[in-house]
Structure formats: structure tokens, C-alpha cells
Amino acid sequence: MQKDKVSIAKLIEDNKKKNRYKQGLIEKAVPIFLFITALISILTxxxxxxxxxFETVTFFDRVKILDFITSKEWFPFFEQDPKFGIAPLISGTLLIALIAMLVAIPIGLAAAIYLSEYASDNVRRVVKPILEVLAGIPTIVYGFFALTFVTPLLQKIIPGLSFFNALSPGIVIGIMIIPMIASLSEDAMSAVPRAMREGALALGSTKLEVSLKVVLPAALSGIIASFVLGISRAIGETMIVxxxxxxxxxxTFNPTEAVQTMTAYIVQVSLGDASFGSTIYYSIYAVGMTLFVFTLIMNLIAQFISKRFREEY
Amino acid sequence: MGFINHEKVAGKMASRTAKNSFVKGLFLAATLFGLVVLAILIYRIITQGIGYLDGDFFTNFASRRPENAGIKAAIFGSIWLMAVAAPVSIILGVGCAIYLELYAKKNKFTRLIQMNIANLAGVPSIVFGLLGLTVFVRMLEMGRSVLAGGLTMSLLIVPIIVVASQEALRAVSKDIQEASYGLGATKWQTIRRVVLPAAVPGIITGVILALSRAVGETAPLIVIGALSFVAFVPENIWSGFTVMPIQIFNWTSRPQTDFHDVAAAGIVVLLIMLLLMNSIAVLIRNKFSKRY
Known part of the structure; x- marks a missing residue:
């Protein structure tokens, strides 16, 4: 009897032997391949x-780094004596980012409070996806909207407004960032435990008092982090500006005047025919480097805030 | 008992509740603001662009006259770009996510990769353009081709795919993985036959959202030198190309307002393409997620 019985253990053993070489190879090769794909993100x-x-260093061989930082004039296209002082580009970028945040922070935060504290589940289910659509619209569309709708509208309200100005793209970038701030802030507020709200309500608070004095302070780290990420997005935004x-x-810090941001300068040079190797060609890398440092600092601040100051319940 | 002065409380109550309902109205208005802007934007673009949206618009190339202008080169350019960017970004993104979720040990290097991905997602897209210009266009001598554009785009969207795929992989129940190991499956067999099929809906949704970001992206392609006046369809990955957002940008930046209407027509096409992609993402998510 023993002889006729098929040994499952032996079957498995045989099967393993047959495939061991191939199987072992795959098991070893796959992690290495996956590790390489992960390495590519670091390589990026x-x-x-x-x-x-490297390209910025080449640029600073031709233009003094001190001039780049301290000079207040940016006229790279002058045939004789071009001026490379980054200050006007930075002021233009910050001005537009400031206007954007003046629009996005109050509206985004108010929408977040409404969605998290007041809205019923049904309202939330309808509104949130629509806000996500707003966030998914390409920036080129917003740029078109700013130029053909917002600017003419603003010109009716502010008579002296020039056709190109800082106000219109600033407002439109603000609108673009609203969903991001609303959704990140709402996430932070939803994470505040229900018991804290119930406690405050039981003490006789109105919903507004609960929102502003209990939920908002408890979720503050997440909310501020969303503001900082918003600023970073506004600084890096290209097509609208x-x-x-x-x-x-x-x-200038006058929002009715035309300005140029760091990103817009890079586009202007890319569209023109600045030849490879010219000082103007290298200047876009110096400007890009400045932009990269700005946004990197903002992103690191946001990560630091949301980790360091998070209230755990 | 004099702990609570009921009269005083009652006196303040009316103004407190009034304030509550007033501010609630403000909050609601802020929430609706975004929706109103969205409605105005879509209404404006459709009414402006509808006049130029006809059969010719899809079959004509760029033209100096608005009534002859078409978007054919840009549509094909966008499709070619996707054909390069999609496979590269899926392999890199999903591969990286599988490594981080299922293979990586919890050490400093893994945390470094994770932090690096979070930071890459925050780098402005135009900076990726500068990277593509130096590395792909100049160093690897790809020129201003579809290949260079597609590779630049895939680097841009890899972080999005990684984050979405990681979430999808994390959501696969540990029980079915243990069960697979219990039946004698190896690690890769478990991943390929159990974990990945369960995570596919989430991964595909993330991939499509990332690709729709790439379809709408303009700045990096301008930097690497995609053309803005194109009267041909790309023939292979070495061809020059334009994409829909760049074509729209070109029309928008012309002084003649007729071209603004052409741009609006182009935007309608772009938005419809994005809508289609997102609907497919939703469909796939619904179809597959029933199985588990």
C-alpha cells in the first residue's frame, strides 16, 4: 500500500527542483530591477x-554673482552692457504669489471649514469632485481665461490697468490653488477627533465657535502646511503668468503694472532663438536654480511644519 | 446655584447664533465661488470656441489665417508624446512603488527615496524642462524630438504614479498575501499573481490622472523646444512635434482676437480629451474594484 500512495511532499519537492534554477533567478533579478527603478527617482x-x-556656474563665469544678487536691473537682451540683476524677477514672482495667496487662503480655508464642519455628507460628495475638476484643468486654460476674461473685467473696474498686469494672473493662480488648500485643510480638520467637537458643543458653543476655537487650532499644522505648499505652487506656476x-x-510692488516672473523669463528665452552657449542661454539655468531653491525651501518648510507641529490625539 | 448667570447667557445667545448663521453663509459662498468660476470658465470657452469647431478644425494644420487653422498636428503630437511617456513612466513609477512597499527594508535609504519623491512632486514643471533640455536634448543628443519630450514628461509624472501606486499596494489585504505564501508561493509569485491584480484599479487610476496632467502640461515642452508652428504629423520618435497646450498657447499669444476664438476651440478639444481620460479612469476603477 505504501508504495502506491502518491507522496505530496515528494511531488512538491520534484516540482521545486525542476523550477528551482529559473525561479531562483527571477526571485533574485526582480528586486534588483525594482531597486533600479527606485534609484532613478534619486537620479532625477x-x-x-x-x-x-553646472550651467549656473558657467553663467557666473560671465556675470558676477554679486551683480546677479544685488543689481536691481534685468535687461539681458541689451546688445551692449546687458544687465543681469535677479531682483525684478524675484519681486514679480513674489508679487504674483502674494496676490494669489490673498485670494486662495481666505476662500480655500472658508471652503474647507464649510466642507468639514457644516456640510452634510451629500453636499460633500457632490462638491468635492467638482473642486477636483477645478484643480485638474490645465494651466494653459487658466492663462487663456485670465487674458480674455479676468483682465478685461478688471480693466472695467480699475480704469488705468494695463493689458498685461500682475493682478489678473495673481487672482487666477489664486483660484487655481483654492481646491488644493481646501482639500488639504479639510483633510487636516477631518482628522480632529469627533469627541473634541462634541465636548465643545455640549458646553454650549455654536458651530462657528467650535470650528474657529477648537477644530482650527487643533488642525493648524496641516492648514499652515497647505498654505506653504500653495505658495510654492504659485511661485512655480508658469503659463498663467x-x-x-x-x-x-x-x-515694483504695484499690481496694476506689467511684471515678469522667473518662470515667464525662462519661457521667453525658450521661445526666442537664444543660441546654445550664449550668456542668455545660461541665464535661464541661473534663474531656474533660484526658482528651484525657492520652491525647495517652501516644500521643506511645509513638511517640517506638518511633522513637527502635528497635534496627536 | 449661581455658577451660570442665565440672563447674561441668554442675552448673548442671539448675537452668537446670528453670527454663526451669517458666517456659515460666508463659508458656503466661498465654497460655491470655485464652482461659479468653473461654470463661467466653461461657458466662456464653449461660446467662444464653438464657431471654429468643425470637421476642418481636426483635419487642418496650423495656419496664418484663423479660419483655416486646425489642430491635427497638435492632437497627433500629444498622442505620440503619450505613447512615449506612458510606458516609461508606468515601468519607473510602479516599479519604484513595488520596491518601496514590498521589498525595501525600513532604513535610512528607503526614507531618503520616499522623501525624495515627495520633494520631486513639488518641483516646478519648468525645472524638469531645464533638466530635459540639458540631459535629453543636448547630452544624449536626442534633439527637440518626441522622444526627448516624452522622457522629460515621464520624469515629471513618475512621482504622481509612485504615490498613487503605493497607496493602492498598501491597501491590498495582508491576509491574501499570507495565504499565498502559505500555499508555497515565492515572493515574486505572490506579488505578480495576488498583490498586483488586487492593486491594479488603484494603480490605473493613478496612472491616468498622471497622464492627464502630462497632456495638459505646457512649460517643460516649451523649454526643451517643442515647435509652435507645425504642419506635419510626427513620423517616428525622432520627429519634431507640437502638443495641444503649446498650440493653444501659440494662438492665445497672437494679437488678433480671431485667434483667441481658435484657441478657445482648441481648449474645448483639450478639455474633452481630459474628460475622456478621466471617465476611463472612473470606469476602470468601478469595473475592477467589484472583484475584491
Missing amino acids: TIGIVFTLL TIAGGSSPNL
Whole structure:
């Protein structure tokens, strides 16, 4: 009897032997391949940093780094004596980012409070996907909207407004960022435990008092992190400012004038025919480096805030 | 008992509730603001662009006259770009996610990769353009081709795919993985036959969302030198190309307002393409997620 019985153990053993070589190879090769794909993400960062660094160093061989930082004029296209002072591009970028945040923070935060504290589940289920659609619209569409709708509208309200100005793209970038701030802030507020709200309500607070004095402080780290990420997005935004902001590097904080942002300058050079190896060609890397450092600092601050100051319940 | 002065409380109550309902109205208005803007935007673009949306618009190339202008080169350019970017970004993104979720040990290097991906997602798209210009266009001598554009785009969207895939992989129940090991399956067999099929809906949704980001992206392609006046369809990955957002940008930045209407027509096409992609994502998610 023993002889006729098929041994399952032996079957498995035989099967393993047959496939062991091939199987073992796959088991060893797959992790290595996957590890390489993960390494490529690191290589991308290294590539960005080194690309910007090398070309920027070449740029600083021709233009003094001190002039780049301290000079207040940006006239790279002058045949004789071009001026490379980054200040006007930075002021243009920050001005537009400031306007964007003045629009996005109050509206985004108010929408977040409404969705998290007041809205019923049904309202939330309808509104949130629509806000996501707003976030998914390409920036080129917003740029078109800024130029053909918002600017003419603003010109009716503010008579002296020039066709290219900082106000219109600033407002539109703000609108673009609203869903991001609303959704990240709402996530932070939803994470506040229900018991804290119930406690405050039981003490006789109105919903507004619960929202502002209990939920908001408890979720503050997440909310501030969403603001910082919003600023970073506004600084890196390209097409809206290129289309509606103009290309006049002005050192001004007057929102009705045309300005130029760092991103818009890079686009302007890319569209033109600055030959490879010219000072103007290298200047876009110096500007890109400045932009990269700005946004990197913002992103690191946001990560730091949301980790360091998170209230655990 | 004098702990609570009921009269005082009652006196303040009316103004407190009034304030509550007033501010609630403000919050609601802020929430609706985004929806109203979206409605205006779509209404404006459709009314502006509808006049140019006819059969010719899809079969004509760029033209100096608005009534002859078409979007054919840009549509094919966008499709070619996707054909390069999709496979590269899926392999890199999903591979990286599988490594991080299922193979990586919890050490400093893994945390470094994770943090690096979070930071890459925050790098402005135009900086990726500068990377593509130096590495793909100049160093690897691909020129201003579809290949260079597609590779640049895939680097841009890999972080999005990684994050979405990681979430999908993390959501696969540990029980079925243990069961697979219990039946004697090896690690890769478990991943390929158990984990991946369960995670596919989430991964595909993430991939399509990332690709729709790539379809709408303009800035990096301008930097690497995609053309803005194209009267041909790309023939292979070495061809020059334009994409829909760049064509729209080109029309928008012309002074003649007629071209703005052409741009609006182009935007309608672009938005419909994005809508289609997102609907497919939703369909796939619904179809597959029933199985588990």
C-alpha cells in the first residue's frame, strides 16, 4: 500500500527542483530591477541639481554673482552692457504669489471649514469632485481665461490697468490653488477627533465657535502646511503668468503694472532663438536654480511644519 | 446655584447664533465661488470656441489665417508624446512603488527615496524642462524630438504614479498575501499573481490622472523646444512635434482676437480629451474594484 500512495511532499519537492534554477533567478533579478527603478527617482533629483549647478556656474563665469544678487536691473537682451540683476524677477514672482495667496487662503480655508464642519455628507460628495475638476484643468486654460476674461473685467473696474498686469494672473493662480488648500485643510480638520467637537458643543458653543476655537487650532499644522505648499505652487506656476503677466521685468510692488516672473523669463528665452552657449542661454539655468531653491525651501518648510507641529490625539 | 448667570447667557445667545448663521453663509459662498468660476470658465470657452469647431478644425494644420487653422498636428503630437511617456513612466513609477512597499527594508535609504519623491512632486514643471533640455536634448543628443519630450514628461509624472501606486499596494489585504505564501508561493509569485491584480484599479487610476496632467502640461515642452508652428504629423520618435497646450498657447499669444476664438476651440478639444481620460479612469476603477 505504501508504495502506491502518491507522496505530496515528494511531488512538491520534484516540482521545486525542476523550477528551482529559473525561479531562483527571477526571485533574485526582480528586486534588483525594482531597486533600479527606485534609484532613478534619486537620479532625477541629482540630475536636476547638477544640471542647474553646472550651467549656473558657467553663467557666473560671465556675470558676477554679486551683480546677479544685488543689481536691481534685468535687461539681458541689451546688445551692449546687458544687465543681469535677479531682483525684478524675484519681486514679480513674489508679487504674483502674494496676490494669489490673498485670494486662495481666505476662500480655500472658508471652503474647507464649510466642507468639514457644516456640510452634510451629500453636499460633500457632490462638491468635492467638482473642486477636483477645478484643480485638474490645465494651466494653459487658466492663462487663456485670465487674458480674455479676468483682465478685461478688471480693466472695467480699475480704469488705468494695463493689458498685461500682475493682478489678473495673481487672482487666477489664486483660484487655481483654492481646491488644493481646501482639500488639504479639510483633510487636516477631518482628522480632529469627533469627541473634541462634541465636548465643545455640549458646553454650549455654536458651530462657528467650535470650528474657529477648537477644530482650527487643533488642525493648524496641516492648514499652515497647505498654505506653504500653495505658495510654492504659485511661485512655480508658469503659463498663467507668461500669458497674462507680460514680459517687463519691473522692480515694483504695484499690481496694476506689467511684471515678469522667473518662470515667464525662462519661457521667453525658450521661445526666442537664444543660441546654445550664449550668456542668455545660461541665464535661464541661473534663474531656474533660484526658482528651484525657492520652491525647495517652501516644500521643506511645509513638511517640517506638518511633522513637527502635528497635534496627536 | 449661581455658577451660570442665565440672563447674561441668554442675552448673548442671539448675537452668537446670528453670527454663526451669517458666517456659515460666508463659508458656503466661498465654497460655491470655485464652482461659479468653473461654470463661467466653461461657458466662456464653449461660446467662444464653438464657431471654429468643425470637421476642418481636426483635419487642418496650423495656419496664418484663423479660419483655416486646425489642430491635427497638435492632437497627433500629444498622442505620440503619450505613447512615449506612458510606458516609461508606468515601468519607473510602479516599479519604484513595488520596491518601496514590498521589498525595501525600513532604513535610512528607503526614507531618503520616499522623501525624495515627495520633494520631486513639488518641483516646478519648468525645472524638469531645464533638466530635459540639458540631459535629453543636448547630452544624449536626442534633439527637440518626441522622444526627448516624452522622457522629460515621464520624469515629471513618475512621482504622481509612485504615490498613487503605493497607496493602492498598501491597501491590498495582508491576509491574501499570507495565504499565498502559505500555499508555497515565492515572493515574486505572490506579488505578480495576488498583490498586483488586487492593486491594479488603484494603480490605473493613478496612472491616468498622471497622464492627464502630462497632456495638459505646457512649460517643460516649451523649454526643451517643442515647435509652435507645425504642419506635419510626427513620423517616428525622432520627429519634431507640437502638443495641444503649446498650440493653444501659440494662438492665445497672437494679437488678433480671431485667434483667441481658435484657441478657445482648441481648449474645448483639450478639455474633452481630459474628460475622456478621466471617465476611463472612473470606469476602470468601478469595473475592477467589484472583484475584491
